[in-house]
Amino acid sequence: MQVIEGLPDKAEPSVLALGNFDGVHQGHRRLLAGGLAEARRQGIPLAVLVFYPHPWRVLFPERELKLLTTQQERLRIFAEVGVGIVYLLPFTRQLAEMTPEQFVRDIVLSLNTRHIMVGFNYSFGSKGMGTPADLSLFGERYGFKVSVLQAQAVKGKVISSSAIRRALSAGDISLAREMLGRCPCLCGKVVSGEQRGRQLGFPTANLLVPPGLMWPKRGVYAVRTVFTGRTVYGMMNIGMKPTFHAQYSPTVEVHFIDFEGDLYGKELSVSILERLRDERKFADISELKEQLAQDARRARRWADGEKGASR
Structure with missing residues (x-):
């Protein structure tokens, strides 16, 4: 081209x-x-x-x-x-x-x-x-x-870019996906963060999304990406870390399931499969870790479903 x-x-x-x-x-x-x-x-x-x-x-x-x-x-x-x-x-x-x-x-x-x-x-x-x-x-x-x-x-x-933006703002990934004909995605460079995910047992890649791009509604999503030819699944949090901060700029963090590797500085395109839940503030670290484990199980079910459908 x-x-x-x-x-x-x-x-x-x-x-x-x-x-x-x-x-x-x-x-x-x-x-x-x-x-x-x-x-x-x-x-x-x-x-x-x-x-x-x-x-x-x-x-x-x-x-x-x-x-x-x-x-x-x-x-x-x-x-x-x-x-x-x-x-x-x-x-x-x-x-x-x-x-x-x-x-x-x-x-x-x-x-x-x-x-x-x-x-x-x-x-x-x-x-x-x-x-x-x-x-x-x-x-x-x-x-x-x-x-x-x-x-x-x-x-x-009616399919339009504006209608897709409204769907993403509402967290309606299903409608956005149907209108796009593919999964909506977020792309950006992996940068260093607070390292808190690693301490919780769910290490995350912090995605620096280019300015001016549409983000879905804050919350947790099942996602996938392709890295060095391998399809990797995970869960993504878009939010302001209310459990740890009273005020914080919105961030995009992705935990990839069954994946180990250095992603710092890499450009990733993360496809959003489905919305799992709203962002929320947890009473303590143990409650947060329990919820993260549940999120990971739901994200894994999405991964298993997609892998099964492709066989």
Whole structure:
């Protein structure tokens, strides 16, 4: 997969998918699948145009926006599904002030676009005035086709990045997983912590999550990761350590079951399987250790269930 920063001097003909693609969820994947089918029919690659930073961070800097995926993870998924070219275009105030037609003339046409794929709620141009219907009219004027994917839903709920953020905020991992088409995950570098998990008999890897990423609701989760080619299961705590601190910045700690090894400095992507319980304050260390043992047993059952399903 080619990753091209900015607009190229000369672009090869392509089918172009437009959108933010945060999370690359099931709706995005269906859009990309339609684009791939059209690209194969025409014998040209599927390209994706992605703005960075996310337009909302430029237009509404006062609003906190937590993203579902890092740029690196998004590119990895694009490659996995068969995207041939990704154009990474810096989003600026100047770009935001383009009229819808300027956007088409200056950006879409410069990418040698033969066919465009967009979702039903795609907007473009100044103040998001351009709609998929407008894009179709411009296509008739400038010589490209447009396909619009209608709303996709699971359990009667429209799939969207915002809906997935709401599910994660509520701790609804099942719904988030269905909308994503895979487990939600947290990624980051393993850093040193208070070493308290080791003292409790449950050593943890403390994950430094990149700023601006979405965290699920505080609590304990069953998780898995892949480290040096091996799938490892465990439990993850997202919280503020209320048993030990009156006030503490939220942290992400992962205890891996049946695993020994030095993870410091390693980059991990931790897939979240299910929520086990809420965060809580314990009366004493023995009560906490007893609960951790119960959490570990439940996490192990998740691991055994997944291993059994894969046989």
